[in-house]
Amino acid sequence: MITDLENNTTFDSLALSDTTLRALAELKFxxxxxxxxxxxxxxxxxxxxxxxxxxxxxxxxxxxxxxxxDLNNSPAPEERYAGEARALIIAPTRELVMQIAKDAKELTKYTDLSVHTLVGGVDYNKQLQALHGEFVDILVATPGRLLDFCEKREVFLDQVEVLVIDEADRMLDMGFIPQVKRIIRMTPRKTHRQTMCFSATFSADVLNLTEQWMEDPVRVEIEPETVATETVEQHVYMAAGDEKLVILGNLLRQPEVSSLMIFTNRRDECRKLFEALRFQGYRVGQLSGEVAQTKRIRTLEDFKKGRLQAIVATDVAGRGIHIDGISHVINYNLPEEPEDYVHRIGRTGRAGASGVSISFACEDDAFRLPAIEALLGEKLKCVLPPEHLLASK
Known part of the structure; x- marks a missing residue:
């Protein structure tokens, strides 16, 4: 979903094309x-x-x-080839690529621009047929699958006019930077393309990379305090490891918990928790890197339509998910990186709505709280779980 936070700047004041303004108006932005x-x-x-x-x-x-x-204002060359992208957007996860493409299709609704996606876990030949079926204006891709197509000479990046690198810090964390470097070398020189790079953090590594990739970039910063903390009621429960599943089950039975995202740190933890909740009869889904892409898409659709009470997810799978109406976020484990705490609680309290986050701090991960508090700029009150959440069935 494309977020609209109230501000004094209107889209009308930016001299956008009529087709973009019409799409934005239809989306009520x-x-x-x-x-x-x-x-x-x-x-x-x-x-x-x-x-x-x-x-x-x-x-x-x-x-x-x-x-x-940019694409609207510079007509496509008369001589074009299949698989020759005019704009390239690279993102670290399949879910984020699909979400960006969905937003792009909404915004290009009244143009002739085509949007294509390349992600792993989806049939290669189907993606190839789509690429050959029409010219490629905007290509949104994960690094690995994009390289596959480039190396087989099915995609060409030498005509890219605009390059976007989304979530550069996550790309770094996931070890994708060598692949991204290879991809960027296939595009025109940085003086011959426009480059936009977005990151949740400006680490030294991210800044070093962007210096190589960008030409005199203008830096724009939006501090994380403006994201979700004002609209999210945050709780931290001091709970023993063997109490967490009981508390979670009781939370799922509370009438005010209408839809729930539960975050774990690792794939194996995600799988075990999903299986435990399903065994207890809850309608839950699983989002992690070990789940097939088609199943992940189906799980998200089921969750959006209310067929599932909750989704258990890892940070990589959960990043980039935009679902309205998530009432609660549970940090089953406190995240290893403080920034992930902000990303997680940002799944609720969106677009002006209020939300609740509940974090379990046990003997294994309570030491991560100070770094999270330093990032938030506030202390998180730690309390014992309410008695009704500790009661066994």
Whole structure:
């Protein structure tokens, strides 16, 4: 979903094309979010942008609008080849790629621009047929699958006009940077393309990489405190490891818990918790890297339509998921990286709604709290779980 946070800057004031404004109006977006208001005047003028923004701040629309406007304002060359992309967006996970593509299709609804996706876990030949079925204006891809197509000479990046690297910090964490470097070398020189890079953090590694990839970028920063903490009621329960499953089961039975995302740190923890909850009769889904892409898409659809009470997810699978109406987020384990705490609780309390996050701090991970509090700029009150949540069936 493309987020619209109230701001003084309207999309009408940005001299966007009629087709983009019509699509935005249909989506009922009038005001820019802070990242959109700050970055769009820069990116629309053709400058490279290095943006610091969390998931849920509207950054996807920020770079998509700039990409679409660039393509609208510069007609496609008369001689084109199949698989020759004009704009390339790289993102670290399949879910995020699919979400970006969905938003891109909504925003290009009244244009002739085509949007294509390349992700692992989806039939290779189907993706190939789609690429050959029409010209490629906007290509959204994960690094590994994109390289597969490039190496087989099914995709060509030498005509890319705009390059977007989304969630650069996550790309770094997941070990994708060598692949991203190879991809970027296939695109025109940085002086001959526009580059936008977005990251939740500006670590030294991220800044070193962007210096190589970008030409005099303008830096735009939106601090994480503006993301979700004001609309999310945060609780930390001091719970023993063997109490967590009992508390979680009791939470699932509370009438105010309408839809729930549960985060674990590792795939094996995600699988074990999913199986335990399903064994107890709860309608739950699982999102992790070991689940097939088609099943993950089906799980998300079932969750959106209320067929599932909860989803158990890892951070990699959960990043980039945009679902309205999530009432509660549970940190079954405190995340190893403080930034992931902000990403997790940002799944609820979206678009002005309120939400609740509950974190379990046990003897194994309570030591992670100080770093999370330092990032938030506030203390998190730790309490014992209420008695009714500790009661066995």
């Amino acid at each position: 009038k005001y820019c979010s802070p990242i959109q208001a700050k970055s769009l005047p820069i990116s629309l003028s053709g400058h490279d942008v290095l943006g610091k923004a969390q998931t849920g701040t509207g950054k996807t629309a920020a770079f998509l609008i700039a990409v679409i406007e």
